[in-house]
Amino acid sequence: MARNSHERRAERQWLLILLPSLVLLLAFVIYPAIYSIYLSFTNEALTGAAALRPRFVGLRNYTRLFNDAKFWNSLFVTFVFVIGSAVVGQFALGLISAIALRRPIRFRRVFSSIILLPNAAPEVVAGFMWISMLAGGDNATLSRIVSTFGITPADWLQVFPLSMIIVVNTWRGIATAMILLTAGLSTIPAEIYEAARMDGATPSQMFRRITLPLMMPTILLYMLISAVSTIAVFGLVYALTRGGPGGATEVVSIYIYNQSFTSFQLGYGAAVAVVALVISLVLGIAYVRAMKVEV
Amino acid sequence: MAVVSPSETVNKGRSDLIAYATLSLISIFCAVPFFWVLLASLDGDAQLFLHWPEQWTFANYVRVFTKEDGAKWLFNSLFVVGSATLLVMVLSGLGGYALSRTRAWWKLPFLYAILLIRVLPPTALVVPLYKFLLTLNNAEAAVLRPIFGHYARDIMRWTGFIDGYLGLILVLATMQLPLALWIMKTFFDGLPRDYEEAALMDGATLIQRIRRVLIPLALPGLAAAGLFAFMSAWGDFLLPLIFLSSPELQTLPLGLFRAFLRINEIDYGLLTALAFIYLLPAVIAFGFARRFLVQTFSGCVKG
Numbered sequence: 001m002a003r004n005s006h007e008r009r010a011e012r013q014w015l016l017i018l019l020p021s022l023v024l025l026l027a028f029v030i031y032p033a034i035y036s037i038y039l040s041f042t043n044e045a046l047t048g049a050a051a052l053r054p055r056f057v058g059l060r061n062y063t064r065l066f067n068d069a070k071f072w073n074s075l076f077v078t079f080v081f082v083i084g085s086a087v088v089g090q091f092a093l094g095l096i097s098a099i100a101l102r103r104p105i106r107f108r109r110v111f112s113s114i115i116l117l118p119n120a121a122p123e124v125v126a127g128f129m130w131i132s133m134l135a136g137g138d139n140a141t142l143s144r145i146v147s148t149f150g151i152t153p154a155d156w157l158q159v160f161p162l163s164m165i166i167v168v169n170t171w172r173g174i175a176t177a178m179i180l181l182t183a184g185l186s187t188i189p190a191e192i193y194e195a196a197r198m199d200g201a202t203p204s205q206m207f208r209r210i211t212l213p214l215m216m217p218t219i220l221l222y223m224l225i226s227a228v229s230t231i232a233v234f235g236l237v238y239a240l241t242r243g244g245p246g247g248a249t250e251v252v253s254i255y256i257y258n259q260s261f262t263s264f265q266l267g268y269g270a271a272v273a274v275v276a277l278v279i280s281l282v283l284g285i286a287y288v289r290a291m292k293v294e295v
Numbered sequence: 296m297a298v299v300s301p302s303e304t305v306n307k308g309r310s311d312l313i314a315y316a317t318l319s320l321i322s323i324f325c326a327v328p329f330f331w332v333l334l335a336s337l338d339g340d341a342q343l344f345l346h347w348p349e350q351w352t353f354a355n356y357v358r359v360f361t362k363e364d365g366a367k368w369l370f371n372s373l374f375v376v377g378s379a380t381l382l383v384m385v386l387s388g389l390g391g392y393a394l395s396r397t398r399a400w401w402k403l404p405f406l407y408a409i410l411l412i413r414v415l416p417p418t419a420l421v422v423p424l425y426k427f428l429l430t431l432n433n434a435e436a437a438v439l440r441p442i443f444g445h446y447a448r449d450i451m452r453w454t455g456f457i458d459g460y461l462g463l464i465l466v467l468a469t470m471q472l473p474l475a476l477w478i479m480k481t482f483f484d485g486l487p488r489d490y491e492e493a494a495l496m497d498g499a500t501l502i503q504r505i506r507r508v509l510i511p512l513a514l515p516g517l518a519a520a521g522l523f524a525f526m527s528a529w530g531d532f533l534l535p536l537i538f539l540s541s542p543e544l545q546t547l548p549l550g551l552f553r554a555f556l557r558i559n560e561i562d563y564g565l566l567t568a569l570a571f572i573y574l575l576p577a578v579i580a581f582g583f584a585r586r587f588l589v590q591t592f593s594g595c596v597k598g
Contacts, residue, residue, distance in 0.1 A: 015401075018397075022390075027469075115325050117581075124570075125332070125574050128551070129329065285411070
């Protein structure tokens with residue numbers, strides 16, 4: 001009896017000390033998410049007549065969205081951006097780094113520190129660093145490097161904008177991939193490799209038959225985490241190109257920003273935001289299920 | 296029998312060489328952009344291009360604080376991000392403790408919810424968030440103005456929700472809360488319960504338990520949660536871009552961004568010095584956070 005009343009009091013207290021976090025999350029995340037669904041059915045705007053008297057417009061924002069070439073372009077750009085930087089670039093370089101750093105070589109700490117460094121750079125700083133690297137003119141760093149290989153220099157961000165933001169985002173995220181994949185690699189027992197070596201397996205056979213299959217759960221989790229966080233990238237691309245030239249790097253987050261705060265069309269921006277929220281949530285639910293949360 | 300044959304040592308040497316070569320290439324890729332910021336900030340004749348300075352100088356750093364409002368931006372950033380980090384540490388310490396110990400029905404839904412909240416892109420939330428904060432701000436102004444008259448403006452600079460410290464601090468903190476709560480919950484899961492159950496049986500109040508059990512034991516977890524919150528909030532550009540407008544409240548990312556937009560007269564020495572000042576706390580925090588990185592992510596992997 002005494003224990004029960006103790007426990008009941010304790011349960012009330014747990015809720016009490018969780019309450020401030022709950023209130024903040026409800027007010028500044030859950031409510032805005034729901035509010036954006038409502039906004040997406042109105043013609044809400046920051047300026048003009050609609051700003052004073054917003055009206056309910058039904059599905060008009062969504063039909064407009066469906067016929068908006070710029071919206072489809074931003075979805076496509078986001079897709080290429082996610083595949084190029086998270087699924088291919090960061091994953092490949094992260095995996096290579098993780099495997100190389102497992103060898104008992106010297107300067108391991110130095111190498112891993114340097115690879116972690118880009119992850120620490122604030123978005124705007126990272127953007128400016130790469131504006132310098134990729135600038136036009138023969139003096140820019142990338143141009144000087146490629147011209148030693150006989151390739152003609154270019155104004156990289158103008159000529160290959162999407163490829164370049166993929167390179168920059170890859171640069172920034174190698175560390176995350178490396179850390180996650182290192183953790184995954186360390187769960188594979190060394191005896192399996194020993195046994196395979198005894199049977200005369202080559203390194204590439206071991207990689208394909210042992211490393212990859214056993215790493216699959218980690219790789220899947222990594223793909224979901226990095227896809228979701230790459231969809232959310234804003235500051236880095238904004239500092240580099242602000243979506244240009246001509247929408248070539250206008251990922252969904254930049255498109256939402258431009259619609260809402262440059263064109264001041266909050267209702268339409270909210271409709272785009274709802275699409276982004278749904279895509280992220282679908283990936284997020286897949287992530288939570290794949291993670292098999294045990295609590 | 297572990298006999299190393301000559302061919303195997305040759306193989307090992309060759310694979311080590313490949314490892315060195317690939318790691319060096321990746322490291323160069325990762326490090327080169329940083330050289331530009333470091334060298335140009337110490338260069339009397341800084342360019343957009345990476346080159347070795349002919350005249351070394353600290354003048355760029357001095358100018359950040361004398362010619363520009365560098366000191367103000369730095370203070371604003373430190374104040375806003377520091378307050379948000381403290382808030383996150385307090386709230387996630389308490390909340391994580393509750394989430395770890397409770398057996399209530401809401402435990403599982405809440406944990407799923409904070410995982411899902413983490414995947415929502417902030418850009419998709421800022422429009423409704425802006426409208427909501429604007430409403431709060433107007434309501435606050437309507438209350439303060441009759442009471443404080445023209446002082447209300449000064450008060451709103453601190454307590455306003457739009458273009459005020461308070462709003463930005465609260466929103467920045469909220470965005471870091473889910474990860475911090477998760478870190479703290481996992482941390483408390485790893486702490487034995489015997490000690491606090493004894494305290495509970497002795498009739499210790501909640502405050503006593505927090506003071507005697509939670510605070511001393513939770514410090515390593517709080518350090519990790521705080522570092523991650525600091526790094527993420529420090530690097531954030533979107534939220535100050537949208538919620539701040541007056542020059543007195545500018546933070547480092549905004550000052551840096553606006554300095555770069557003065558297309559005709561970009562002062563690269565000044566810009567890179569500013570970037571380096573902005574970069575330094577992030578790199579230091581990252582250095583401290585390093586040992587938590589693996590735990591946090593592998594915690595995610597194991598679930």
